[in-house]
Every structure is written in C-alpha cells, then in structure tokens.
Amino acid sequence: MIEKFDRMHGLPDGFFDITTANIRSLFPKPTLMQLDGRGGDFLFISILLHGNEYTGLKVMQKILADHADDLPRSILLFIGNVQAAEANRRFLPGQVDYNRCWPGTDLVPSPTSQMMQRVVEIALGLPLFAAIDIHNNTGKNPHYACITDPSLENQNLAARFNRVGMVFNHYGVSTMAFNGTCPAATLECGLPGDPRGIEHACRFIEDMLTLDELPHGKPTRHALHLVESHLTLNIPEHISYAFDPAADVDLRFESDFEDRNFTLFDPHQVFGYTRVERPLSITDTDGHDVTDEILRVEKGRIYLNNTMMPAMITRDELVIQQDCLCHLLQDYLPYHEVDL
Ligand SMILES: [Zn+2]
Structure with missing residues (x-):
C-alpha cells in the first residue's frame, strides 16, 4: 500500500493565503506540484516534511509571489506532512517521521516510505539542478545546510547558504535520496517562522533559481566550516x-x-x-x-x-x-x- 498524494501542474488559487492551520483546505493530502519555469532543468524543493516547521511554506509563498509567471527555473515542489502541519506537530501519533522514510531508510517499509519512493522516482525522471529540503529547528541555532554526502558539489551547495555546514547521516532523510543524482541539502532555518530564517532561505532559493552552475573546486575553510x-x-x-x-x-x-x-x-x-x-x-x-x-x-x-x-x-x-x-x-x- 502507498500513502496517497496529489499531483498538480501549476499553482492552485489561494496558495498565497494559506497558513499551516488551514493548509488542508487547499492540500488535503501531501502534494507534488510542478511549476514550469524558463530553464530546462528543475529545482526539487520539499517543505513541511515536519509539520510544525513552516518556514518552507512562507519561503515558497514569497518566492512564487515574486516570480508569479516568470520562474527562472522550473520547480518540483513537494508539500509533505499536511496533516501534522494542520496540527502544528512534527508528525502525528501513528505516523512515521516524513524525513526518515525516504529511499535509503532503515525503517520497515510503510505506505509513507512507498510514497517517498514514488516522489523520488518522479523527480529523478526530470533533469534536476539541485534538491533542497527546508526545515526549522527548535533551539537557538545559526542557519546552516546539512548534507549527507560531503561531495564537492554538496559542499559548494552548503557553502552558498552559510559558512558553517553539517555532514549528517540519518538514514532515510530526503537529502540522501538525491545523492549521486544532483546536489542536495537540507536547510536549517532557525525557529519556525523566524523572519530572518525566511529571508535567508529566500535569498538562497533565488540564488538556486538563477545560478548557471555551482563551483567545482573545494570550498576554502573560510567559505565552509564543515562539521559532522x-x-x-x-x-x-x-x-x-x-x-x-x-x-x-x-x-x-x-x-x-x-x-x-x-x-x-x-x-x-x-x-x-x-x-x-x-x-x-x-x-x-x-x-x-x-x-x-x-x-x-x-x-x-x-x-x-x-x-x-x-x-x-x-x-x-x-x-x-x-x-x-x-x-x-x-x-x-x-x-x-x-x-x-
Ligand atoms: Zn525538520
């Protein structure tokens, strides 16, 4: 069995008005949305894999409002745990963590892991520029990108977000599912809804929408302090x-x-x-x-x-x-x- 998700092409009316509290009026289920832009390749962006981490929704509302009908690069947007988002929870009792069940997970197969598998299959069928997963955390942390594979492309991606980056190895996180295909990082944007985190992530996504390619060289220690x-x-x-x-x-x-x-x-x-x-x-x-x-x-x-x-x-x-x-x-x- 697979957890059902919706697919959309283009932005639904009302997208700019929703909050996590009423998100299911527009997205009753997890939703994968294709938004066509000028370029031939796609930026995969996932938001709300953790329901209470709503900075990603704010970021996408701002980015898509700014680029209404003229996206510099196409976006494949996955809106994750809408049920938990509605309840302002990371995930609900009885659910699996939506950011621990992507391909590579060590959890037992579940309808949700089947859904993630399918989402990744769809994404990998497209030419991908990068995969970005937007999160928050609950303490006082700097903003930083997490990568599961310290490849040079991932290091360069992380360095464009902040000078501190983290290598982490939780099985089944979304970022891991894209390793070997395209640069992939998780953005930790501070507390949910913190305007500085929203602003910082917006600048980063703007950069990813317009950048021709990431640098190939190894970032200097000044450009990226990588911790594990x-x-x-x-x-x-x-x-x-x-x-x-x-x-x-x-x-x-x-x-x-x-x-x-x-x-x-x-x-x-x-x-x-x-x-x-x-x-x-x-x-x-x-x-x-x-x-x-x-x-x-x-x-x-x-x-x-x-x-x-x-x-x-x-x-x-x-x-x-x-x-x-x-x-x-x-x-x-x-x-x-x-x-x-
Ligand atoms: Zn999270």
Missing part, C-alpha cells in the same frame, strides 16, 4: 530533567544550556549535573549505544570525553521525546585528510 553530526543525545524516558541546576530531578542543565549551541565543550567543562548513574543515552548513526565512550559522570557532574559541539539543543519536551535533546558535532575530517 554522528552522535545523537537522548534523555531516557524514566529520567526526570530540568534546565535549572537547583531543581530536584535526575538530570539538570544550566538554564542557558540552549545558548551553548555550536560552542565547544572541552573534556573539563561541566556538561550537566546528575544524581543517577546513566542520565543520558548517546547513539551513533548505526543506532549503537556509545554513551560510555562519549561521556563520563564524576561526582554528579557530566563531562564529555572529547571536545565536541552540541547542536540543535532543544528544551521542547515533545521534541526531546520524539527526536532528541541535541546532537554532538565534531569537525568533519574526510579519511584522506587524517594522518594515519
């Missing part, structure tokens, strides 16, 4: 926690923990406080538990064993439960640049 995310940090369900060092709970963080996004923690800086032996759980991209390699608890204080950067820290309880507390980043070092 391969560790996910979760709070186990039975652990009570608070962002208040004085709270009477199992696990405590400083109240400004969120401000530590993209800042380095060295092995001697206190990461958090705890009264239990194993307050956190850290997994690598293969899902292996690597908690004991990565952190240590000494006299109620939690330390990391190596210098790392937390990213995408959230204080949102639902996100912590459905996704994670944060990721831990290190500088990306391709194999050939490591002294063996």
Whole structure:
C-alpha cells in the first residue's frame, strides 16, 4: 500500500493565503506540484516534511509571489506532512517521521516510505539542478545546510547558504535520496517562522533559481566550516530533567544550556549535573549505544570525553521525546585528510 498524494501542474488559487492551520483546505493530502519555469532543468524543493516547521511554506509563498509567471527555473515542489502541519506537530501519533522514510531508510517499509519512493522516482525522471529540503529547528541555532554526502558539489551547495555546514547521516532523510543524482541539502532555518530564517532561505532559493552552475573546486575553510553530526543525545524516558541546576530531578542543565549551541565543550567543562548513574543515552548513526565512550559522570557532574559541539539543543519536551535533546558535532575530517 502507498500513502496517497496529489499531483498538480501549476499553482492552485489561494496558495498565497494559506497558513499551516488551514493548509488542508487547499492540500488535503501531501502534494507534488510542478511549476514550469524558463530553464530546462528543475529545482526539487520539499517543505513541511515536519509539520510544525513552516518556514518552507512562507519561503515558497514569497518566492512564487515574486516570480508569479516568470520562474527562472522550473520547480518540483513537494508539500509533505499536511496533516501534522494542520496540527502544528512534527508528525502525528501513528505516523512515521516524513524525513526518515525516504529511499535509503532503515525503517520497515510503510505506505509513507512507498510514497517517498514514488516522489523520488518522479523527480529523478526530470533533469534536476539541485534538491533542497527546508526545515526549522527548535533551539537557538545559526542557519546552516546539512548534507549527507560531503561531495564537492554538496559542499559548494552548503557553502552558498552559510559558512558553517553539517555532514549528517540519518538514514532515510530526503537529502540522501538525491545523492549521486544532483546536489542536495537540507536547510536549517532557525525557529519556525523566524523572519530572518525566511529571508535567508529566500535569498538562497533565488540564488538556486538563477545560478548557471555551482563551483567545482573545494570550498576554502573560510567559505565552509564543515562539521559532522554522528552522535545523537537522548534523555531516557524514566529520567526526570530540568534546565535549572537547583531543581530536584535526575538530570539538570544550566538554564542557558540552549545558548551553548555550536560552542565547544572541552573534556573539563561541566556538561550537566546528575544524581543517577546513566542520565543520558548517546547513539551513533548505526543506532549503537556509545554513551560510555562519549561521556563520563564524576561526582554528579557530566563531562564529555572529547571536545565536541552540541547542536540543535532543544528544551521542547515533545521534541526531546520524539527526536532528541541535541546532537554532538565534531569537525568533519574526510579519511584522506587524517594522518594515519
Ligand atoms: Zn525538520
């Protein structure tokens, strides 16, 4: 069985007036929309794979209003989890995460993964310039692009969004499905609806609509500081926690923990406080538990064993439960640049 999605050619009336709350009046189901432009190739753009991350909708409303009938390049737009968007949720109970079930996923096949498979087949039948997936996150983060394959074309794509870029390896994200076909990146645009994130993503999409080709050379370190995310940090369900060092709970963080996004923690800086032996759980991209390699608890204080950067820290309880507390980043070092 495949989850049903609608296909459209051209923009429906009312597109500029919808919000996520009433999105299903126009898009009752996930929708793949072809918008013809002047050029022969297509920009694939996905929005609302996470229902509450609505910056992508705002971006497309602005871009398409600006280019009403004169798109410099054709667009294949996929509007993802409209049901969750209506409810302002990442995804609904009983649904799979719409950004973990694209080709390459390690989740069991589902109607939603079949839909993504079909969407990718349709996209790959067209000449693609690049594939862009627009997201938000819940903490105070800089804007950055994520790539799953650090190919030069992907690095150059990421560098056009910001000087910090991330290599990440979650199976089944949309970006991974386009590797080897066209440059592909996920844009993390800060908090949902943040005007600066909308503006930044609009400039990037404008660039992608008019650019002849991406540079081929390796971006300098100044142009792109590439970090790697391969560790996910979760709070186990039975652990009570608070962002208040004085709270009477199992696990405590400083109240400004969120401000530590993209800042380095060295092995001697206190990461958090705890009264239990194993307050956190850290997994690598293969899902292996690597908690004991990565952190240590000494006299109620939690330390990391190596210098790392937390990213995408959230204080949102639902996100912590459905996704994670944060990721831990290190500088990306391709194999050939490591002294063996
Ligand atoms: Zn997202």
